[in-house]
Amino acid sequence: MQNKILVVDDEKEIRDLLEIYLLNEGYKVIKASNGEEAIEVLEKESVQLIVLDIMMPKMDGIEVCKIVRRTMNTPILMLSAKCEDMDKIQGIMTGADDYITKPFNPLEFIVRVKALLRRAYYFNKTEEKRDNTITIDSLRIDKSKHLVTIEDKEVTLTSREFDILYLLASNRGKVFTSEDIFSKVWKEQYFQSNNTVMVHMSRIRDKIEKNMNGTKVIHTVWGVGYKIEK
The missing domain is CATH 1.10.10.10 (Winged helix-like DNA-binding domain superfamily/Winged helix DNA-binding domain)
Structure with missing residues (x-):
């Protein structure tokens, strides 16, 4: 199955750049320009990973993460232009699985994406085998x-x-x-x-x-x- 990734960022250049990186790796990409649009997408589409910018208008990434975690365990990779430790801690404690700071190396970004997808795959397999x-x-x-x-x-x-x-x-x-x-x-x-x-x-x-x-x-x-x- 082709993994589907939702990229959420208010900067079109960033969305388009991440799309190129992900398409080159064979992933399917859906893009959203703000938090509200991201929630609308998630109500209609099933995705395997969310790449989520923190600082966005209308609804920021922290709020989106909180909403997603009420009903979904989909892996979330947070993006931010900030590098302060408290921002990283806040993102992780909200329910994000990993965090990367802009500007980032394309190779590092892809490595983190693959690691999250791999972790989610093995977790889901374990859940399937577990006696419920x-x-x-x-x-x-x-x-x-x-x-x-x-x-x-x-x-x-x-x-x-x-x-x-x-x-x-x-x-x-x-x-x-x-x-x-x-x-x-x-x-x-x-x-x-x-x-x-x-x-x-x-x-x-x-x-x-x-x-x-x-x-x-x-x-x-x-x-x-x-x-x-x-």
Whole structure:
């Protein structure tokens, strides 16, 4: 498969130059001139790497990186004309995988691109091989099939209910607040008066516990949140 790379920079000369470098290596290139345009592209296109300038009008690279990391693990190579350590640290902590300062050597740029793509390839292969099935007593949660069974009988959960259950089950012993669960499953800002998580949690418990003779799987930590025991 030909790797597709999104290049995001407000300077046309830089975009065109990076395109030449990448095309010469056999990559397919999509270009965006600002952060907002980049987000629009990512909503429509699947890319294997994002080359992202930090300083841009409308929406800077740091903000784009934060948005991307809410839903994607796509490798991000940050570009910047600045060389201060704090800028590098901010970019990496936001979720970037690597960082290169303008002006840069074309060879160094390509080496970093190939390293990120190679790392992502091996990571994805490892993820494919990993067993995504969790078993808790007679409860079995299969992420790859999006299937929940109790004693081999399927339990019908909505997509949100499944995601909540899998989140808790894959982090057994960890307490999640309603805000934690909402932000990770709905990927939206949580409001204090929002009882959506509580309603979903009640439905999950009803479906699970009635098929496990009343055995509690999800525990409430009063005043804190919810967890599944180790």
